[in-house]
Amino acid sequence: xxxxxxxxRPTYDVVIIGGGGHGLAAAYYLARDYGIKNVAVLEKSxxxxxxxxxxxxxxxxxxxxxxxVRFYDESIRLWQDLSQDLDLNLFYSxxxxxxxxxxxAAMRTMRWRAEVNRHFGVDSEVVDAAYLRKxxxxxxxxxxxxxxxxxxxxxxxxxxxxxxxxxAWGYGRAADDRGVEIHQDTEVLSIELxxxxxxxxxxxxxxxRGRIATRKxxxxxxxxxxxxxxxxxxxxPIYVHPLQAMLTEPLKSWLDPIIVSASLHVYVSQSARGxxxxxxxxxxxELHSTRSTLDFAESLAAHMLELFPFLxxxxxxxxxxxxxxxxxxxxxxxxxxxxxxxxxxxxxxxWGFKATPVCGKTMSYTVAKDAVHPLIDAFALDRFSRYxxxxxxxxxxxxx
Amino acid sequence: xxxxxxxVNGPRPLSEFAYGGELRVMPDPAVSDAxxxxxxxxxxxxxxVKREWWCHTPSGVWFIAERDTATGTVHRTxxxxxxxxx
Numbered sequence: 001x002x003x004x005x006x007x008x009r010p011t012y013d014v015v016i017i018g019g020g021g022h023g024l025a026a027a028y029y030l031a032r033d034y035g036i037k038n039v040a041v042l043e044k045s046x047x048x049x050x051x052x053x054x055x056x057x058x059x060x061x062x063x064x065x066x067x068x069v070r071f072y073d074e075s076i077r078l079w080q081d082l083s084q085d086l087d088l089n090l091f092y093s094x095x096x097x098x099x100x101x102x103x104x105a106a107m108r109t110m111r112w113r114a115e116v117n118r119h120f121g122v123d124s125e126v127v128d129a130a131y132l133r134k135x136x137x138x139x140x141x142x143x144x145x146x147x148x149x150x151x152x153x154x155x156x157x158x159x160x161x162x163x164x165x166x167x168a169w170g171y172g173r174a175a176d177d178r179g180v181e182i183h184q185d186t187e188v189l190s191i192e193l194x195x196x197x198x199x200x201x202x203x204x205x206x207x208x209r210g211r212i213a214t215r216k217x218x219x220x221x222x223x224x225x226x227x228x229x230x231x232x233x234x235x236x237p238i239y240v241h242p243l244q245a246m247l248t249e250p251l252k253s254w255l256d257p258i259i260v261s262a263s264l265h266v267y268v269s270q271s272a273r274g275x276x277x278x279x280x281x282x283x284x285x286e287l288h289s290t291r292s293t294l295d296f297a298e299s300l301a302a303h304m305l306e307l308f309p310f311l312x313x314x315x316x317x318x319x320x321x322x323x324x325x326x327x328x329x330x331x332x333x334x335x336x337x338x339x340x341x342x343x344x345x346x347x348x349x350x351w352g353f354k355a356t357p358v359c360g361k362t363m364s365y366t367v368a369k370d371a372v373h374p375l376i377d378a379f380a381l382d383r384f385s386r387y388x389x390x391x392x393x394x395x396x397x398x399x400x
Numbered sequence: 401x402x403x404x405x406x407x408v409n410g411p412r413p414l415s416e417f418a419y420g421g422e423l424r425v426m427p428d429p430a431v432s433d434a435x436x437x438x439x440x441x442x443x444x445x446x447x448x449v450k451r452e453w454w455c456h457t458p459s460g461v462w463f464i465a466e467r468d469t470a471t472g473t474v475h476r477t478x479x480x481x482x483x484x485x486x
Contacts, residue, residue, distance in 0.1 A: 226445020237441040240469075285419035288447035288470050295415065328441060384441040385434050 001169060002047075002176045008183060008209055012040045014216045014367055015205060017188050017228060019043025020052035021164070021353065022345050023220035024171035024182075025360020026367065031178035033361075034368040039180045041172075042207060044187035044224075048168025051222045054290070054322035055353040056245050056267060056279045057164045058258055060097050062117050062124045062156040064109075067378035068331065068392045069120045071358060074375060076158055078357035086170035090162050091272055096257040097159020098127075098136070102148040106263065110154035117156070128152045138254060143306040147264055159258050161269050161277075167356055183209070191217065191231040193339060200233075202341035218343045218367050220359075223288065223323025225346040232339045236346075237384055238325045242283040243350050244296045246319035248311075250274035264303040276314070278304060282324060282350065292321045324349045331390035334363065334379040335372045343367050344381060351392075402472075406456040407463050407479045420453030423464060423480075449475060 014030060016023045019041050030036040043049075059079055061072035083090045101107045110126050117124035129141055129152055141150040172182055192204040204213040219228050223240050255270040265281040280300040283293075297319055305312055326349040327333060333347035345363045348355070362373035372380065378390050402414040427439050444450060447470035454477070455462045466475040 226443075227447065230446045235438060235442040236445060237443060238445050239443050240445065240447075286422075286450075286452075286469050287472050289472065291472075385437040387437065 001173055002182050005181050005183060008040065008186070008207065008212055009038075009181070010211075011038075011213045012181075013038040013214070014218065015039070015212060015214045016041045016218045016220060018050070018220035018222070018224075019047045019168070019172070019182060019184060020050045020220065020222065021048065021167045021171060021356035022052075022222075022348070022359045022363070023218065024168055024175055025356050026218055026220065026345065026363045027175040027180045027182075028171045028178070029360045029364035030368060031175055031180050033364060036368055037179040039175075040212065041175070041180060041182045042186045042188060043182070043184045046184050047172055047182065048165055050224075051322040051324070051348070051352060052168045052356070053165055054245065054320055055164060056269065056277050057161045057271075057353065058097070058159065058267065058269065059092075059162055059354040060156055060159040060258075061122050061354075062097065062099070062113055062154060062159070063392060064113050064116060065331070065378075065390055065392050066116065066120065067390055069116055069122055071375050072354060073120060073122050074361075075355050075358035076160075078361065079160070079162065082170070082357060086174050088166055088170035088173065090166045090170060092160055092162045093272065094158060094160045095269065097156040098132070098257055098259050099154040099156070100150045100259065100261040100263070101152050101154070102143075102150055102261065102263040104151070107152055110152065113154055122156075123158055124154055124156045126152060127155045136257070136259070138310070139259070139307050140309060143264070144309060146306050147303075150261075161258065161271070163272075164353060167353075171356075171360065188228070188231070191228075191342075193232060196340065199340045200338070202232075202339060215341045216343070216367055217341060218345060218363060220345040220363070222346070222348050222352060223325050225325045225344075232337075232342055234337060234339065236333060236381060237328050238333065238347055239286055240288050240323050240325055241285065242287050242289060242291070242321040243279070243324040244283065244292050244319060244321040245277065245279040246292075246297055246300065246316050247278070248276040249315045249317050251276065251314065259307070261303075261307065264306060266300065266303045266307065268304065275317075276311075282326070283321075288323055290321045290323060292319045326350075328384075329389035329391050331392040332379045333381050334359070334376040335366055335381065336370075337381055347379075404454065404465070404474060405477050406459070406461055407477050408461045409456055409459055412456060416456060416458055418455045418457050420455055420462065423451040423453060
């Protein structure tokens with residue numbers, strides 16, 4: 001599917017660190033939209049093996065802040081014809097997305113989100129328990145008496161699931177076709193800087209396969225971001241916690257929409273193969289590891305059974321974790337940094353997969369023009385030193 | 401079951417503990433806004449052995465753990481003493 005290169009070139013116009021969806025999408029749009037093809041994507045492991053292949057594949061734009069809604073909605077627009085664009089079936093499947101509310105406070109947040117969404121032309125509405133009883137007859141709205149009952153939900157019709165591996169492969173192949181070099185098993189060991197016009201600037205990097213000279217590096221490495229930032233001497237508010245997910249054996253199709261409950265720490269959808277793909281909340285402490293735990297599986301299964309008691313005999317076949325690069329305001333950190341030529345696409349925490357196309361678009365613009373794309377203005381790294389946070393609590397697995 | 405050693409209550413299941421984040425030393429509040437913002441928001445992000453606040457919630461004991469954030473291995477736990485290296 002991809003061209004294999006025996007060696008790295010001595011020089012590239014742009015080096016992208018991280019061969020996940022974000023890095024590969026940026027490589028593709030750099031080549032397609034800006035004609036910048038002397039590009040290397042360096043991946044320390046295999047393509048799409050990080051958080052691109054570890055998320056629960058949900059795409060939606062029902063966020064809370066105007067900045068977030070505009071940004072994710074542009075991503076939804078890009079998703080629509082992506083299969084044609086990449087000539088690969090991504091199994092993009094529009095399902096509808098329910099975010100359940102179990103308290104009056106949560107209902108209030110749902111109304112707030114619905115109003116912000118509608119203001120920006122995003123299809124979201126608040127529905128009540130009577131509506132849910134009809135739409136989701138298989139769900140126990142009383143939660144078996146173990147948790148506060150479901151009072152209503154935010155319904156977001158454009159909510160969708162996508163085959164996540166295919167996103168990485170599609171962008172990778174399309175970038176490869178346009179001359180971008182993808183190097184797997186290539187780990188960045190250090191980044192070389194120099195003083196230029198009284199600024200620190202990128203001049204190259206050292207990998208386990210040799211040195212590369214370049215003046216532009218895009219860092220798109222999710223949970224590995226803090227380690228990369230250490231290499232260029234930058235600090236950031238990013239903290240890394242594992243986010244776990246699990247999968248059941250395949251069942252006959254019974255669950256069309258995506259169901260999310262922040263109170264129960266559950267989100268679930270049924271894949272095209274019939275498996276239930278389930279996630280919960282972040283692990284409660286910092287850890288740079290993709291280990292998964294029995295605690296997680298037990299607690300998620302218990303909450304699943306509150307909503308869907310008939311699943312008691314269904315077997316869990318797989319569980320895994322990704323390293324989520326969290327930020328204090330649940331918005332990403334994108335754009336320029338104090339190091340000239342070092343561009344950041346990070347802070348993707350639990351909300352990065354759905355943004356893959358728009359991140360590729362906006363970061364390729366930012367790297368090509370050395371200027372921040374207007375859509376990501378509110379996500380700058382320096383917003384923290386200006387105390388101008390973006391407050392995106394519509395993010396997944398984040399309580400309100 | 402994972403265990404963590406509380407300096408007062410001894411080894412207890414990890415589920416009895418709450419994580420309180422990295423130990424950070426407050427700078428003089430007279431520092432520049434940028435330095436204060438860095439203290440408020442920035443973290444030592446990369447994986448390494450870090451000193452962290454943990455709380456044994458049933459007894460309310462706050463203490464410091466030296467923990468490798470790459471593996472989760474706890475090297476030692478001790479009660480915080482102001483002025484000590486922490």
